[in-house]
Amino acid sequence: MRKLTSAPAFRLLLVALALAAPCLTTTPAAAEPAGAAANDDVLLAIKARLHTFEALQGKFEQEKQLAKIKKPLKSRGRFALKRRQGVVWRTEAPIQSLLVMTRDAVRVIKNDKTVVSIDISEQPGLRLMGKIVFAVFAADVEEIRQSFEIVSGQAKAGVPWSVSLKPRDATVAKVISRISLTGGDHVETLEIVEQNTDITRIRFADLDSTHPLTDEDERLLGAPSKK
């Protein structure tokens, strides 16, 4: 019943969106205005440059600038993403934490035990976001275009491409004002700007889309959420 405007959960969505960018397909619609068509061209070009994958893993460095806190919070770790299944997010420093988002739930795991579990399937708000994430994994461009507007972007040869997205949904827009992606074969940086001026910058490195996920990660993504 309560409306939940949940910045962190939206960030999850956006990270997943960004990482899954290679799976975007862009079919420009005839009725779209010229600007939109141009943006679709950018998306097409980016899509053409991205490598597709079933599983993607690598390192990340994150810098979070909270509006009211002077020093940025820096952290790093590893992630593993599997199309249509979810993402495992391991923060290794300065603190250790393990997060798993699957189709049904967001879980915080500590000492191999789920300490926090948010059942997305029973929360229409979160469910909507999850649905978008997994629609992206399924390369459902309609779902993405329903959710985001492309503000600007370029995909010139020889330099990293970049694109900037704005949420269409009024509820989402109340939390997120903009997200920006840059990259080459894969997404390399992601920047999320929130309405309260919190900024999260994530840089990905050592990306690997050829090897399968570790058994451990497969287990985390496959395991049903424990309550």
Add this chain to the structure above:
Amino acid sequence: MMGSPGAPAHPDARPRWAIALALLWLAVVVALAASLPSRLQKTGGLDTSLLSLLPESARDPEVADAVQRVAGASTRKLVYLIGHSDFEVAARAADACKKELGKSSQWLTVAPPVDPSALGSATEFLGNARYGLLTSGDRQALEQGGQPLVDQALTELYQPFGAPKLFELEQDPLGLASHFVLERAQSAGFGIRDGRIVIERDGMTWIMLPAELRSDAMGFSAQQALAPVLSEAVRAARRAGAKQVFRSGFIFHAAEAATHANQEVSTIGLGSLIGVILLMWLPFGSPRPVLLVLLPVGIGTLFAFGVDLWMFDRVHLLTLVFGSSIVGVAEDFGVHFVCGALEEGPFEPWTYMRHIRRGLALALLTTLVGYFALAALPFPGLRQMGLFGAAGLFGGWVTAVLWVPFLAKNLGKGRKVPRFVPGLVRMEAAWPRLSRSRVLQGVVAVLFGASLLGFAKVHTIDDVRALYDSVPELSHEDGEVRRLLRLAVGSQFFLVRGENAEELLQREEALTRVLANERHSGTLDGWQALSDSVPSAKTQAQTRELLQRVVFAPGGAAERLFNTLEDPEALGRARAAFAAQTRPLDLPAWLGSPLSAPERHLWLGHDGTAESVVLLRGVPGQSQIERLTRLGASVPGVVLVDQVANISTVLGGFRRALSWFVPVGYLMVALCLSFFYGRGAWRVAAPAALGSAIALGVPALAGKPVTLFDLLALVLVLGIGTDYGIFINEPRGEGFSVAFLSVTLGAASTLLSFGLLATSSTPALANFGMTLLIGIGASWCLTPCFTQIPKPESQPAPVATGNEIDELRC
């Protein structure tokens, strides 16, 4: 000779008072019938509430009143869940369903769409009180210093995503208020989308359409009119693409039960009609006897309904159902009279009526004695039923005595006496008599002994769930709705009362603390309580004090958090925000906000005392109920109400009352009979009494439990069986006796009508029918056994007459 048009030897003398009295009775009946519609309207139709059958003195009136209000409110509520994997399709289907329901806006209101902007202020609304709101888990953590909460907050800050947060870091450093709101939202289990209440589960999107019947829509006729609309709404939703539609609400059960009962009653009615036609029409070759038999029953029922309506404020539906069956006994009056037309010689209605009047009067008297005893019982329902039966029989008797002879003129003319009549006469003559047949004595002794053994090991069932199994489809849908809505089952709940809202909330908290232990031990799935959303002012103050001590004090959790973030200024701002915020959440404000919509029904109001209910999730078993009752009693102002048990209590009370009534009724009948028959009274009363004993005892010996409905059947056996005894034992006329014929025809038609209930799929009705079948069957079989052995000189007469009839037919 028989049926010949020859002039009667002496004219059929009609008493002088006959016309005057018949007209007087007509006037009474017409006046009563004319007054019924306005009276029915004035009393608000038939009563259908089971609770109104309870003796009022047996309950705490305040509790009963609160229960009545909760029950009343909950019986008016209904809900549709319309599901599809796609939200848009489900939304369209829900709109179609809503549109259909809108056609009955005079009876029900569908809840308006939720205003999203009203919900937008939710965080603001709760934010004002956030330092007083704490989940029980966080409270425990804080009481132990709160370090895990600091760690968790830090973890979440470093993560790109995590549990949703409602407030800024400085306003809610440890996310405590967010946790509270999130826990409340998760326990509600549904959200809002496009102004619709949405539940997403198992890959399906469900849209909830709650509706409420207007208070005047609980009447029987309104329910009948509503039933097609309610099912058309389901069809409309399906046509619009809904994959699944679930319904829940009392009205669906009521509508289904009404339809079901209608079907069964029409089966029984049809059987009864066919029976009467076969038994009355064919032997006489004329439809008139059918009318003569049914007229007293019809007029009697009308009279009884009128009398009950004038005597009681509201007549209960059950009274009407069972009362009507009791009045069915009046059929015997007509049958007994009509069979006289098969007597030897020309049929003279008035002469014959004079001849049997004593028997009819005795039959009426004994039954009245019985049913007045019923009316003296302390249960409003039984009182109504007793009066209904007594009035109905009286009305039937008067009709039989005053009107039927007028209508029976020339009844015997041109009749063909069917073959089975002399057959029956021979049969009666050859019937084994108790005083002569050793075998019969043995059989009766064995049956009686078996019944006594059965009594000794009798066990009873009053559980309404065992007696009335609802339509499985509806029960299934109910269960699904409860599962999807995580709705507490409304039939068992705690009633909490307090001087004011604050005391009420404190008592609720005391209760839920006890219940929390039960949940840990697995006795209970959970509960739904106002105080979970609005803690008492006392608890909120304690929470604030705890936060002051553990979080915001020097060296507290907030300091540790912001030190890690290396931002002492932010710590200062967080402390300032805490110091500035003092307004607690209060119940009236919360009830006034749209946030409380899903829980507002828990609040019963403030009328002298503040009252609320705490609902239980899941269906507790009997042992849990007993435990919960004790736990409830341990908290002041709290009582566990168990409506299933209440209904079972009503049934149990009825059953116990009736199990006294039946033997006492027989005793009174026997006393009454001994006044007329002297020492021979036992011959009259014994067959019915023995039949009753067998009907109850033998199945009990075989392990069948005894229910209220078995005893209600015995009330009928008492009335009908005694009539048989009276008719057969009355001094016989000169010609061949038709008493056994009338008893046989009467028994056959009773068995064909009520006996058909034994085939009912409703256990209660099947019990009733089966017991009646055995009781009436046994009474009929046994009645001739107890008659005095006919004197040798009178024995050949019936046989001879039988032969004569045969000759005539050739």
